[in-house]
Amino acid sequence: MNLPNTPVPVLIIGAGMAGLACAVRLKAAGVDALLLDSSDGVGGRVRTDLVDGFRLDRGFQILLTAYPEAQRVLNYEALELARFRSGALIHQPQSGTNTWLPLFNPFKEPLSVFKTLTSPVGTVADKLRIVELLRQTQSLPVDELLRQTPTTTLQRLHDLGFSEHIIELFFRPFFGGVFLEDALTTSSTFFDFCFRMFFSGDAALPALGIGELANQLARRLSPDQIQLNSPVVQLDGTRVTLADGRTIQAQTIVLAVDPASVASLRNRPVPDNTAFNHTTCTYFAVPDSWQLPDELPKKMLMLNPNRRSAVHNMAIVSDVAPTYAPAGQRLISVSTQGLETVNETALTDRIRRELTGWFGDGVQQWRHLRTYHIPQALPAYSPTAATAGTTHQPLKLAEGLYQCGDQSAYPSLNAALQTGRLVAEQILRTD
Numbered sequence: 001m002n003l004p005n006t007p008v009p010v011l012i013i014g015a016g017m018a019g020l021a022c023a024v025r026l027k028a029a030g031v032d033a034l035l036l037d038s039s040d041g042v043g044g045r046v047r048t049d050l051v052d053g054f055r056l057d058r059g060f061q062i063l064l065t066a067y068p069e070a071q072r073v074l075n076y077e078a079l080e081l082a083r084f085r086s087g088a089l090i091h092q093p094q095s096g097t098n099t100w101l102p103l104f105n106p107f108k109e110p111l112s113v114f115k116t117l118t119s120p121v122g123t124v125a126d127k128l129r130i131v132e133l134l135r136q137t138q139s140l141p142v143d144e145l146l147r148q149t150p151t152t153t154l155q156r157l158h159d160l161g162f163s164e165h166i167i168e169l170f171f172r173p174f175f176g177g178v179f180l181e182d183a184l185t186t187s188s189t190f191f192d193f194c195f196r197m198f199f200s201g202d203a204a205l206p207a208l209g210i211g212e213l214a215n216q217l218a219r220r221l222s223p224d225q226i227q228l229n230s231p232v233v234q235l236d237g238t239r240v241t242l243a244d245g246r247t248i249q250a251q252t253i254v255l256a257v258d259p260a261s262v263a264s265l266r267n268r269p270v271p272d273n274t275a276f277n278h279t280t281c282t283y284f285a286v287p288d289s290w291q292l293p294d295e296l297p298k299k300m301l302m303l304n305p306n307r308r309s310a311v312h313n314m315a316i317v318s319d320v321a322p323t324y325a326p327a328g329q330r331l332i333s334v335s336t337q338g339l340e341t342v343n344e345t346a347l348t349d350r351i352r353r354e355l356t357g358w359f360g361d362g363v364q365q366w367r368h369l370r371t372y373h374i375p376q377a378l379p380a381y382s383p384t385a386a387t388a389g390t391t392h393q394p395l396k397l398a399e400g401l402y403q404c405g406d407q408s409a410y411p412s413l414n415a416a417l418q419t420g421r422l423v424a425e426q427i428l429r430t431d
Helices: 017-028 068-073 110-118 124-138 142-146 153-160 164-179 188-200 212-218 259-265 344-359 361-365 413-430
Strands: 008-013 034-036 048-051 054-057 087-094 097-104 203-205 232-236 239-242 247-255 276-287 301-303 313-316 329-337 367-379 396-398 401-403
Touching: 008 017, 017 034, 017 068, 017 212, 017 413, 034 247, 048 367, 054 276, 054 329, 054 367, 068 413, 087 164, 124 153, 124 188, 142 188, 153 164, 153 188, 164 188, 164 301, 164 329, 232 259, 247 259, 247 413, 276 344, 329 344, 344 361, 344 367, 401 413
Parallel strands: 008 034, 008 247, 087 301, 247 401
Antiparallel strands: 048 054, 087 097, 232 239, 239 247, 276 329, 276 367, 301 313, 313 329, 396 401
């Protein structure tokens, strides 16, 4: 790796989505930033691995096409997006048998209105409250939506009058999977934002995997702008030192890394508000001959309201995006929240046992591909964190020093992309 001999105009530490968005915006204005990343690829948490012909996203991830910043930055057509069917399929065992309760989004599928109204998932009043929630979340600009006075998501649902039945059957398993925490202590402002995004657009997967989002941005930069396997160990003013002892001088530095890394590089105590929600994703390869019972709708996220189980959410990923699996195979993703540590073999065996109860003995033949335990999957976002508004941490830390990433705003791809762009625009205004 050849480092520049002269000071670079902007040095970005971290080539995740925020750092890439920052560099892309700067390049559009004629400023070539240099990105350093300690890992062997771009994207940070947004990456995809190729394993035996399968595309395995590092944790179950989706792109919400309604994200305003994603619409601004990404080329959706080039991503060849495959879309989930809007709604959810809820597992509900009754009297020793497996019952599946479908909940459709009638705003996307008008012909499903009657099915939705008569579904046992909640009362008719609950479904009318969903319409009211949709009206409320659509009535404000996104920035104002995020600046509302926050409470917890659970309190917000109670305040709206939703029954415990629909909270436990739908809201907790669905949004618990979105927030990666089942207590629904996440800020109500972020819940309102996510609810709007799910109902306004689609949940989609790029044909080449979620990592293609980062790859698309990286291709807009010159190859020599990104230096991988380059961990930064010290920051001194506008000079950084790499692990191998080499140094780089910059006019401006952007920290596009997690809060603990920001604190470490600045020789500051790690702040108390660096909590993350974690998740574990287990992937299985399944013969193409296996499929859901014919009567069940396809391409829907499958929810398990029993949060004490190992299977919280499940998706037949290749039914949505066939490019995720090789010919003759299906790819199944199982998500589990709340595990501090993971015994991969024990978890895989437990998942197989539980899903055998759902689908029969054939599950025992499913081939385990890989397990991803991600302890820093999403920054925790409590009502206290949300109180300061859309951006609850300053993007400018000092003269010539900035930070970006979803930990600076709210936990989502949209915020990572947005804060990266906003930092770039602040830098451009100072030139």
